[in-house]
């Protein structure tokens with residue numbers, strides 16, 4: 001078991017990549033706090049982990065909000081006495097469209113969930129991890145940050161910020177033995193894909209996406225979960241500031 005006894009929070013854990021990360025972490029012995037704004041999905045994931053013999057608890061929180069994030073972190077500490085791993089995975093897409101058509105509300109939402117949530121997360125987790133003598137923080141960025149596609153300008157920019165914040169946190173927190181890394185998945189087989197593509201994925205769109213990935217398929221939650229597990233485990237004890245493409249070669 002690669003995460004035996006570790007306490008982990010996974011934001012956006014009720015679906016997609018986050019669900020994959022929660023299930024994998026629990027199978028590797030972690031005690032998982034499944035966070036989401038979708039209560040039904042979050043409870044479903046926590047219950048499924050429990051039924052499979054793992055340990056998980058759902059906590060509702062909107063991670064773009066200070067008080068919610070504070071409560072989320074406090075619940076982990078109250079229940080388990082510590083927090084070893086914080087996975088900031090929750091994110092929202094931009095509906096694919098010319099950049100000037102995106103409204104101010106959409107822009108603000110993208111940056112609130114994809115970027116400002118990292119600020120609140122750091123405010124609440126870094127002092128705890130510093131006091132504990134170390135910890136591990138992982139962000140879900142995107143290949144959008146490394147090799148942007150058209151029609152997603154503000155989303156791409158938000159994920160670029162995630163990667164720069166990851167490296168900046170890594171260098172600032174290395175003396176505290178807090179490792180900070182990111183994964184950069186290529187387009188994935190999750191609900192978000194349809195939102196990027198304007199609501200529905202036709203077989204032609206799917207085929208066009210797949211043709212840009214040298215390994216010939218889109219990412220799956222298990223691909224992202226495997227990479228996050230590695231970064232969270234002691235096997236990655238000398239890795240910090242890494243923004244790891246999980247992309248089947250797309251960004252080569």
Ligand SMILES: NC(=O)c1ccc[n+]([C@@H]2O[C@H](COP(=O)([O-])OP(=O)(O)OC[C@H]3O[C@@H](n4cnc5c(N)ncnc54)[C@H](O)[C@@H]3O)[C@@H](O)[C@H]2O)c1
Pocket residue numbers: 011012013014015016017018035036037038041061062063064089090091092093113140141142143184185186187188189190191192193
């Ligand atoms: N699907 C892709 O093509 C793709 C590619 C690269 C990166 N990503 C990134 O991966 C992460 C996960 O996306 P996914 O594809 O699994 O999407 P998803 O929509 O399947 O899951 C995202 C989850 O986050 C939750 N969430 C949204 N806002 C939240 C908030 N404010 N607080 C708490 N939870 C919130 C949603 O309810 C949902 O359950 C995101 O950061 C996304 O930007 C996705």
